[in-house]
């Protein structure tokens with residue numbers, strides 16, 4: 001009894017007293033089907049290659065990628081986002097390996113489709129940076145600037161070879177103006193109306209992509225600030241969103257996730273299509289590194305980071321922890 005009589009009259013702690021009651025009143029729940037696994041497959045290797053800045057993540061061989069897809073499906077994960085890593089000798093200024101029907105990504109799409117069929121949504125990164133020797137997401141003009149419209153022609157071709165290989169959903173991630181519309185047209189032209197577009201609608205230029213550069217063996221010099229968004233901006237995201245919806249995006253994505261939860265919440269409040277968020281390589285690396293030093297509880301930190309992204313409004317989350325977390329739920 002306090003000196004204030006029955007004060008406090010309202011006690012929110014009542015609904016926190018046991019795990020059972022907390023479970024009952026939880027407003028947000030993570031489910032395995034919320035999760036999508038990004039995966040790297042590298043050409044010409046016979047053993048998976050660990051990515052040092054992403055402990056626990058590897059560049060897969062064709063074989064281990066197939067196994068990872070099966071494991072993801074068994075764990076209840078809803079999709080797999082594939083990134084191809086070609087042999088260095090196959091990188092060139094145009095990113096030719098990205099449109100070669102026998103390029104590593106196309107081969108991997110066929111492998112995974114043969115293995116899991118339609119039980120797992122097979123998605124592919126549609127971007128040139130994995131295939132260009134300069135590491136940019138597009139082709140360069142005579143002055144070394146990324147040439148938007150010339151790049152769109154390459155994206156159209158990429159969409160078609162990826163669709164021919166059997167992908168269910170393409171993910172244009174290069175932040176070129178008009179990319180969603182061009183990809184939609186390219187797919188429809190060859191009768192692939194059912195191949196969906198997961199648009200990287202709001203993609204910020206981010207230091208947190210660092211470990212990804214190692215994951216795809218990127219040789220990028222400089223940065224992507226002439227095509228990816230500035231972290232200072234909010235309205236610009238809504239503009240990108242309107243354009244992507246108009247051009248035919250089926251799902252819109254915000255990336256990175258953790259440092260941009262305000263943007264994610266705004267987008268989720270204003271659209272009538274599903275919203276995805278990408279918890280990127282640097283977000284993964286930070287948790288793993290701190291946990292390795294014993295500074296945070298790894299498993300709890302992972303779940304909390306994903307809960308935050310879901311709570312902010314994501315219907316689905318790309319995360320390198322997808323299979324592990326799906327199993328634990």
Ligand code: PBG
Pocket residue numbers: 125127128129130137173174208209210211212224279280281282
């Ligand atoms: C572009 C692409 C990138 C990522 C996904 N697609 C790199 C970039 O835009 O610089 C980053 C993913 C991650 O960091 O986990 N192909």
